[in-house]
Amino acid sequence: MTPLPHILFDAEAEADLAAAEGTVIVFAAADGTLTPAATALDAAMGGALTRALAEPGVGGKPGVAESFGWPAGLAARRVLLACLGADPDAAAARKTGGAIAKALAKGPATLATAGLGDEAPLADLVMALALRLYDFRAYKKSKPAEGDEPEQGPRTIRVLSDRPEALAGGSRAMMALAEGVFFTRDLVNEPANVLTTDEFAARLAAMQEIGLDVEILGEPELQTLGMRALLGVGQGSASETKVVVMRWMGGGQEAPFALVGKGVVFDTGGISLKPASGMEDMTMDMGGAGTVAGVMRTLALRKARANVVGVVGLVENMPDGTAQRPGDIVRSMKGDTIEIINTDAEGRLLLADVLWYVQQTFKPTGIVDLATLTGAVIIALGHHRAGYYATDDALAADLEAACAATGDETWRLPLGKPYAEQLKSAKADLKNTGGRSAGSVTAAEFLHAFVEDGVPWIHIDIAGTATTSAGTDMAPKGATGWGVAALDRLVRTRLEPEG
Numbered sequence: 001m002t003p004l005p006h007i008l009f010d011a012e013a014e015a016d017l018a019a020a021e022g023t024v025i026v027f028a029a030a031d032g033t034l035t036p037a038a039t040a041l042d043a044a045m046g047g048a049l050t051r052a053l054a055e056p057g058v059g060g061k062p063g064v065a066e067s068f069g070w071p072a073g074l075a076a077r078r079v080l081l082a083c084l085g086a087d088p089d090a091a092a093a094r095k096t097g098g099a100i101a102k103a104l105a106k107g108p109a110t111l112a113t114a115g116l117g118d119e120a121p122l123a124d125l126v127m128a129l130a131l132r133l134y135d136f137r138a139y140k141k142s143k144p145a146e147g148d149e150p151e152q153g154p155r156t157i158r159v160l161s162d163r164p165e166a167l168a169g170g171s172r173a174m175m176a177l178a179e180g181v182f183f184t185r186d187l188v189n190e191p192a193n194v195l196t197t198d199e200f201a202a203r204l205a206a207m208q209e210i211g212l213d214v215e216i217l218g219e220p221e222l223q224t225l226g227m228r229a230l231l232g233v234g235q236g237s238a239s240e241t242k243v244v245v246m247r248w249m250g251g252g253q254e255a256p257f258a259l260v261g262k263g264v265v266f267d268t269g270g271i272s273l274k275p276a277s278g279m280e281d282m283t284m285d286m287g288g289a290g291t292v293a294g295v296m297r298t299l300a301l302r303k304a305r306a307n308v309v310g311v312v313g314l315v316e317n318m319p320d321g322t323a324q325r326p327g328d329i330v331r332s333m334k335g336d337t338i339e340i341i342n343t344d345a346e347g348r349l350l351l352a353d354v355l356w357y358v359q360q361t362f363k364p365t366g367i368v369d370l371a372t373l374t375g376a377v378i379i380a381l382g383h384h385r386a387g388y389y390a391t392d393d394a395l396a397a398d399l400e401a402a403c404a405a406t407g408d409e410t411w412r413l414p415l416g417k418p419y420a421e422q423l424k425s426a427k428a429d430l431k432n433t434g435g436r437s438a439g440s441v442t443a444a445e446f447l448h449a450f451v452e453d454g455v456p457w458i459h460i461d462i463a464g465t466a467t468t469s470a471g472t473d474m475a476p477k478g479a480t481g482w483g484v485a486a487l488d489r490l491v492r493t494r495l496e497p498e499g
Helices: 036-044 048-054 090-103 122-132 164-169 171-189 197-210 219-225 228-234 279-301 347-362 376-381 393-406 417-421 439-448 484-495
Strands: 006-011 023-028 063-069 078-083 109-112 156-161 213-217 242-249 257-267 307-317 329-331 337-339 367-371 386-390 410-412 457-461
Touching: 006 164, 006 171, 023 036, 023 048, 036 048, 048 063, 048 078, 063 090, 078 090, 090 122, 109 122, 122 156, 122 164, 122 171, 156 164, 164 171, 171 279, 171 484, 197 213, 197 242, 197 257, 197 279, 197 307, 213 219, 219 228, 219 242, 219 347, 228 307, 228 329, 228 347, 242 279, 257 279, 257 347, 257 484, 279 307, 279 367, 279 484, 307 347, 307 484, 347 367, 347 439, 376 386, 376 439, 386 393, 386 439, 393 410, 393 457, 393 484, 417 439, 439 457
Parallel strands: 006 156, 023 078, 023 109, 109 156, 257 307, 257 367, 367 457, 386 410
Antiparallel strands: 063 078, 213 242, 242 307, 329 337, 386 457
C-alpha cells in the first residue's frame, strides 16, 4: 500500500525553526499580520516575508502566498508563507493544505501554526496536506530515469502548535481516514491485469487482520442465490465473478447500515464494445467498490461504534464468445426479468442483485450504493460533483451535511415515474437502459426497482469524481478516493452516539 506521511504534533514554543530541514511553513493573516513564528523567520530572513506581503496580490487568499528557496540563515531548503484567507473555514483550510503539499521541497515539512486562533480548522489543513502527498509509484522504476520526477518516500510532517495535545487527540481518526482514502486510491489506480477479481477479493480478505469480518461468495454460491443479473455480466470473462461481504459490528445489536459498491475491474462494454479511445481508463470502473472498501477500512482502524456492512460485486465485462448479448433476458435474484438492450449498461445489473441480497440478508437501516455508473452524470455535472438520488429526505440531508463538511461535493438529482417508464420492456419486466435521454436518472430508476418500499436508500453516481485528470486540492492526478471521507462522516454523525 502507498505509505502515508508521518504526522507529529509538538509544542511550537519548544521548536527551533532555524534548524528545521526540508520545508518550513509559516502563516500570515489576510491583513498581512504575521504569526509569531513567521515574525521570527522574517527577522532571520532580513524582512523577506514582510517585503513579499507588501507586493500587490500577495497574501490575503487561501493558499501559498510566496515561496522562498534556500533562505539565508536557515537549514531549510524552502520557506513557504501561507494564508488561510479572511474568514478561514474548512474549505479554505483544504485549499491551503493542498497548495502547501504541491509547493514542498524534498525532505520533511514543519508547519508552525501557533497564533492562527482556535477558529482555524487546522485538522482540515493537515488532512488535505497529507492526502495531496499521495504518490502511486508501484510500477515506477526504483531509480527514476533522467527527466522523471524524483521518487518520494513517506514524508514526515511536524505540526507545531500552542495546543498540540488537542490536535494530536484527533490524529488517530484522521490517519485512519487517510489510510482509507489511500487504500481506495491504490485499488482504483491498479491496472486490470493486476487487480483481477481474485486479487481484489484477496486484498479485501486481508482486512480481517484489522478486525473486519470478510466473506467471499464465488460463482457457485451466486448461482444458488439466483444472482443471474450479476453473473451475466461476467460470463464472457475468464475471471470468476464474486461478491465480497465486509462486516464491522462495533455498535451492539442494532441492524447494520449498508454500503454497496460496483466493482467492474475492467469494462470493455462487452458485445456493445466501447470505442478504443479512452478504454484504458476503464480500470477505474470498480471505483464504487474501492470507495466502500476504503470506508470499511477506516471504520475498522478507528474502531467505529457503529454496525456497518459493506458489500461489493466484483466482475469483469469482456466480449468473449460466451459473453452476454444484447437481446438476452436474465432473471435477477429478486425474480424480475431484465431485457439486455446494451451490455455496456452492466453496472446496474451487478448492483440490482447485490442490493437485493443486502436487503434480504441484513435488513439494513439504510443503504448507500456507489458506482461509476454513467457518462450521463458527467454531462450533467462535469467532474466537480457526484450526482445522487435518494428515497429518504433525512438520509439525503445527512449525506449533504457530510459532503459539505469533507469537501466531497455532490448534487441531488430527481427520481420519478416518468423516468421509470423509459425502462418498460415489451418482453421482460424491465430493460437495462432507457436510452440516452436522462441516462443517469433512468439508471438510478433501474436500481430503485430493486429497493424495497420503506428502505432509506441513496445511489451515488461517481463516474465524474472517482478520478481526476488534473489533480484537486486533496488529490494528485489519478484516483481521488471520493466519498471515503463523506461516508465515514455520515456513519459518525448518523450512527455513532456522542461522547
